Amino acid sequence: MDDILYKEYILELHRNPLHKKVVPNAQMEAKEVNTSCGDEISVQIYSNTQGVIEDIGHQGQGCAISQAAVSLLTDFCLGKSVREVVNITDEEMVTMLGIHISYARKNCALLGLKALQHAITNTTI
Amino acid sequence: MKHIKQQFSIFSTNPDLVYIDNAATALVPDTVVKAIATYYTEYPANIHRGLYDISTKATRAYESSRKKVADFIGAKSDEIIFTSGTTFGCNMIAQSLKSRLTSVDNIVITRYEHHANLLPWQKIAQEIGCELRIIDIIKDGEDAYTLDMQSAQSCIDSNTKVVSIAYVSHVLGTITPVNDIIALAKTVGAISIVDAAQAVSHMPINVKDLDCDFLVFSGHKMYGPTGIGVVYGKKERLSSIEPYLLGGGMVKEVTDVSGIWKEAPEKFEAGTPPIASVIGLASAIDFIRGIGWENLQTHEKEITMYAHEKLKEVVDIIGPIDLEKRIGVFSFTILGIHPHDIAEVVNRDMVAIRAGHHCAIPLMTYLGVPGAARVSFAAYNTKEDIDILIGAIKKVKVLFTVK
Numbered sequence: 001m002d003d004i005l006y007k008e009y010i011l012e013l014h015r016n017p018l019h020k021k022v023v024p025n026a027q028m029e030a031k032e033v034n035t036s037c038g039d040e041i042s043v044q045i046y047s048n049t050q051g052v053i054e055d056i057g058h059q060g061q062g063c064a065i066s067q068a069a070v071s072l073l074t075d076f077c078l079g080k081s082v083r084e085v086v087n088i089t090d091e092e093m094v095t096m097l098g099i100h101i102s103y104a105r106k107n108c109a110l111l112g113l114k115a116l117q118h119a120i121t122n123t124t125i
Numbered sequence: 126m127k128h129i130k131q132q133f134s135i136f137s138t139n140p141d142l143v144y145i146d147n148a149a150t151a152l153v154p155d156t157v158v159k160a161i162a163t164y165y166t167e168y169p170a171n172i173h174r175g176l177y178d179i180s181t182k183a184t185r186a187y188e189s190s191r192k193k194v195a196d197f198i199g200a201k202s203d204e205i206i207f208t209s210g211t212t213f214g215c216n217m218i219a220q221s222l223k224s225r226l227t228s229v230d231n232i233v234i235t236r237y238e239h240h241a242n243l244l245p246w247q248k249i250a251q252e253i254g255c256e257l258r259i260i261d262i263i264k265d266g267e268d269a270y271t272l273d274m275q276s277a278q279s280c281i282d283s284n285t286k287v288v289s290i291a292y293v294s295h296v297l298g299t300i301t302p303v304n305d306i307i308a309l310a311k312t313v314g315a316i317s318i319v320d321a322a323q324a325v326s327h328m329p330i331n332v333k334d335l336d337c338d339f340l341v342f343s344g345h346k347m348y349g350p351t352g353i354g355v356v357y358g359k360k361e362r363l364s365s366i367e368p369y370l371l372g373g374g375m376v377k378e379v380t381d382v383s384g385i386w387k388e389a390p391e392k393f394e395a396g397t398p399p400i401a402s403v404i405g406l407a408s409a410i411d412f413i414r415g416i417g418w419e420n421l422q423t424h425e426k427e428i429t430m431y432a433h434e435k436l437k438e439v440v441d442i443i444g445p446i447d448l449e450k451r452i453g454v455f456s457f458t459i460l461g462i463h464p465h466d467i468a469e470v471v472n473r474d475m476v477a478i479r480a481g482h483h484c485a486i487p488l489m490t491y492l493g494v495p496g497a498a499r500v501s502f503a504a505y506n507t508k509e510d511i512d513i514l515i516g517a518i519k520k521v522k523v524l525f526t527v528k
């Protein structure tokens with residue numbers, strides 16, 4: 001039976017994360033640290049002149065929750081506009097992850113999103 | 126030692142709880158809770174102020190607690206200062222010694238300091254422009270993760286003014302050869318400070334035997350309440366440093382322009398102290414004395430040995446293998462499984478463990494791990510607790526195995 005938290009797709013994304021790579025010529029980039037555990041995720045984005053994300057990648061290490069979340073997030077962002085994804089809310093991120101997240105694991109689930117948002121807001125768009 | 130659990134109400138309300146995060150904070154026996162409650166219900170007055178009965182009673186309880194703490198570590202009452210915890214103690218001592226340091230001096234700490242005994246010195250070193258030296262640990266072989274005495278000898282030299290070291294590492298479980306380090310500090314005339322936060326509930330401490338200048342610890346890691354800690358300072362050291370906090374209760378005379386400080390310990394206890402917590406700390410000492418060091422140490426050695434045997438079969442332990450050189454604090458990793466995920470899954474079996482960087486980020490970086498899971502034992506832990514832990518760890522591994 002599937003675990004309530006560590007569902008098979010979460011475990012699969014942990015073993016084989018999506019878009020875990022360096023993006024060549026990325027114009028946007030930021031690193032975020034989860035201060036409670038020291039995990040780090042950096043997100044890199046390459047967008048075209050219309051602001052559409054043509055390439056996106058993440059690096060770093062993290063728990064199953066943060067790795068699955070950033071995998072799903074980067075996959076979602078591909079082909080969307082920077083302006084659109086910068087406004088993804090915490091709730092939307094948790095919904096995208098599709099599991100119930102306890103208070104203690106919230107930072108894990110949101111680590112990738114924070115890095116993505118900082119990458120965008122640090123760059124004037 | 127099974128009956129020990131009966132002295133903690135948490136185990137009657139949560140009979141299945143396997144609490145093995147004692148290095149973070151230890152559980153509190155009912156006697157300590159009662160001592161605190163008695164203060165609040167029977168004599169909840171301020172100390173050293175009122176002339177009425179309940180204030181006198183509070184003052185007596187407070188000062189007899191000081192005596193109890195002093196006896197517990199082989200000090201004199203006027204060498205015991207109550208603080209809010211180890212963190213406060215480390216900051217207080219560091220700030221008090223700052224004015225004695227110049228840019229040619231150096232400060233020596235170990236590779237495994239808690240941030241509480243690292244950051245205050247780091248900041249002072251930056252401000253003064255002096256060097257902060259780190260005594261390394263042995264990298265590999267039989268003595269891996271123990272303190273490298275050769276490194277200690279090369280760090281401590283004639284320019285060393287302060288040597289501030291953890292007695293026991295809260296990550297590795299390593300016991301520091303404190304006597305040797307203090308002796309080295311003495312030969313160069315450096316001030317020695319011992320962070321005993323992780324040692325105080327596991328081994329008898331005698332500051333006169335150690336001959337250190339300062340020693341700090343927290344109440345909540347020795348079955349006492351949070352918000353209370355102790356700074357021991359040698360009498361002559363305490364009279365030669367300036368107080369860190371100024372305010373009520375610490376001055377003899379005050380004019381519009383200046384004040385004359387009282388002697389230690391009052392000199393260092395400005396403001397209303399956490400009276401109930403001081404009384405609770407004294408009660409925690411009674412709890413430890415009630416078990417007796419010999420029983421406690423025999424029990425903890427047995428648990429540590431058993432845990433070591435069992436754990437090394439299922440996880441990678443980060444810490445000394447020689448059980449004589451460590452206590453029952455085991456940090457560990459499991460290849461491919463994040464510490465957070467380990468802690469989350471074992472919690473389903475009511476096993477409370479710690480996961481993360483443990484407030485020792487530079488040590489983690491040095492070890493090359495982002496974080497680790499950690500278990501740490503206390504008087505009430507049993508072999509059964511360890512069996513449940515091992516069972517829970519096996520479940521983690523099953524869950525995370527590639528299907």
Ligand SMILES: Cc1ncc(COP(=O)(O)O)c(C=O)c1O
Nearest residue numbers: 210211212239241295322323343
């Ligand atoms: C070795 C060591 N020093 C200092 C501290 C800080 O203690 P407190 O948080 O009680 O101030 C700890 C707590 O984990 C510790 O283990």
